[in-house]
Amino acid sequence: MTQYSFIGTEVPRPDASDKAAGKALYIHDMVLPGMLYGKIKYSEYAHARIKHIDTSRAERLPGVRAVITGYNTPEIRIGFIRDNMPLKKDKVRQFRDEVAAVAAIDPEIAEEAVELIRVEYEELPAVFTPEDALKEGAPIVHETDARGRPKSDNLVPVAWNFVAGDVEKAKQEAAFIAEGRFQTPLIQQSCMGTAGCIAEFDLEGNLTIHTKTQIPFLAQNDFNRALAAIGLKGKNTRVTVPTLGGSFGTGLDTHGYEYIAILLAYKTGRPVKIVLNREEEFTTLSPRQPTETHIIQGCDKEGKLTLREVRMVLDNGAYTSWGATTPSVMMLPISSLYRVPNVLYEAKIVYTNNTYCQAMRGYGNPQAAWALECNLDDLAEKAGMDPFEFRMLNANIPDDTTPMGLNITSCGHEACLKTVADRLNWKQKRGKGRDKARGVGMASLFHVGGSGRVYRSDGTGIIMKLDDFGNVSVITGGIEMGQGFNSALALVSAEALGVTPDKVTVISGDTATCPWDVGTHASRGAFTAGNAAIMAAQKARDKIFRIASEHFMPRVHYKLKKRKKKDPDFEIPDLDYNRICDPSEFELKENVVFLKEEPDNPLLRVSLEEILREAHYREQGSMIISEAFYDPPNQMIDMKTGRGNLSATYIFGTHGAEVEVDRETGKVKILQFVAAHDVGKVINRQTIKGQIYGGMMQGLGYALCEEYKTDKGRNLNPNFLDYKIFSAPDVNFPIHIECIETDDKEGPFGAKGVGEPGLVPVAPAVANAIYDAIGVRIRDLPITPEKILSALKKKQ
């Protein structure tokens, strides 16, 4: 096994001290000279025709600098299929639709001005469930598509299908079949730092926008299109990203408020800041898609899975974000979690007059895992098998190609299952706690671990720049949003280059200075940037060793002479100080350049900074900057066949829960939780645990309490009193995390992506444990006490 200096250590993250001191700068903390404050007027109806907008009173309010609507600004089409506009003109399709906006000298005036805007509407019939939206004669949310062609139904024109083998035949031949319908709710990402931006123009018409995004370079592209739409074709956008107060997928699209800030900044010639308050964050930012899944799985008499049929309907809401591609990620576990030869998957995405949805951590996978893993327990029961044994029999294995064409290389699925079973004491507990209403359950996950080619490029760039003192700037297009990206990248860079991590500074979040990156999503940050850093480090080392080849021996001589000066007894050894070494003779480790042949010779060591100064302080000098672009060996999914090796490697995990259910109150108490993840290789033990703990607690919220409640399209719980996320006292049970290292050949030092997986299998693991405890199967999330009581009542 390779011995690393820094990979696998448990060390504080580089951004922690500033954050602990309150020094980190979030968008909320930024103020620019002359800055105005923007505020948005939202719709008062879920579906209505706009008859008239009266902004006159708002315009007259002292302190107001601009009032804009769709009627006095150019049309900008936004969104994944360009079915949205920052300011609505003809009609509104959801409560959060933006109808007007103001910029004023302070936030209070802006708010007052928004309240003075009067909008006359003609209410239209609306649809709030995909089921109603698909009915004959249902109100149409979009009468035309983005190109103006008439549209006669509410289907989003993004369809996802996958077929392998013959599911119908497999159904006839199966010894056991389990069928079920499963639902997941709207949930909100609930970043502690709300979304916001500041837009400003220079005098040449170029835009700078400081904004909360995970995709600075794709956002640059979006905003440049907006500039063209407002008559600034050829002008450029510089996107900068301040410290992010969490993101969890909210930063994967550009948003209406960003375009509105741009329009207001253009109109006023002043920087304009829009920051959402908590209520706006809930009501006007896109949550996770709710799903309705009909699933059938079957196996032979030995318990080997033979078929899986999944038909899913997603509520898109009124407009289409990149979230419409979540079924591509769902396709992974549906086709490939456990070995199953016959698969049919079909996903319909439906427009409704609900709030439109977007990405959230796990990108569709939690919704898919919920149906798959609950139904798998049902099937195991029908087959008369223990759910753990059933899973072991069908577990994924290394070096296998799945029906979807996913090439599984490293795979620790069986090890994850066994770890959970051991830790939970499965054999002693499963099926034996019903008298005490106690049970154990497990569920697995399959996710991209080597990025995911959602876009044509899956690349990321790194620039490494070394200064005179041996400091290394690692400049990346990736984004730190709390997940520990900078820490992982610093450790990988230090390890690959041969410096200590304290010498590394990660610089990110500026399209003008950082190299291109497709975005920090799909658990890809550490994987892709880590690989790019290894490539860049190799190039930097080549340059360093070339300079060392000429200057190493003279430096050694100089140092020995200096030593002699201090210590007259010291004898300078007889070496060839004019020798020119071969670059390949050098090694660099922990900031010291030395000869590979004589690593322990204390005389033949020169600090990296001395070599670096030799590069600069000479005639015809050079500088040590290297760059690399890593684009993983993976494929886009072929939309026609549903096939393609989406990721360069895959990640596996199993979660296990032990629960106790109070039959009187319906309350579920978690007694212990185990999370085993095949992570390839641990980079920083502290941050990887943080990712798994954090994902797990979001997953427990998804399982037990989180629900974005609506009534006819209007959100009813836009605050943390009514939208319950876990608080510290809720975490009152032992948790065991196990990172299983499978040393992936494509991963940086063997590592795979782990940002999202912690959330994915939590809910089905809990539901399966509840079933073991009390014999009732809850099929719609969250699993509230009311649902448990009602299921228990039905059972009796």
Place this chain on the structure above:
Amino acid sequence: MKKLIRFTLNGHEVSAEVESHRMLLEVLRNTFHLTGTKEGCGQGECGACTVLVDGLSVDSCLYPAFEVEGKSVTTIEGLVEEGSRLHPIQEAFVEHGGIQCGFCTPGMIMSTKALLDENPHPTDDEIKRGISGNLCRCTGYVQIVESIRKAAEKY
């Protein structure tokens, strides 16, 4: 109505002319530019704005600025000592992974300070109760509780 209020802010005597409807959070962030104290919800639900008033933790977003007259206010910036040395609680959060996005961190640390000042050796349950008003979406609290446990060892 405006009024001149005088109070002690991070050990210094200060004064500010404040409108009657202003909350302490606004005065700290907008008048004194102490942006370490965060606004997460503005409704006293998330704890990101926690500061100490006369040693007790309060949600500064709901604390009327007029009320601090003559009192002593400590914010996250006030914990940092000469030479940018972190307070032992801050150090423990850094060392033990109690920080991810960092937005809840200042409030979380101020609640910890109030807890440990009153109860230097809390049990895990007491720690969790002590930060029950501080929401964190990133960490799942496990490493935060560990950080506080470690901070208590040195307290």
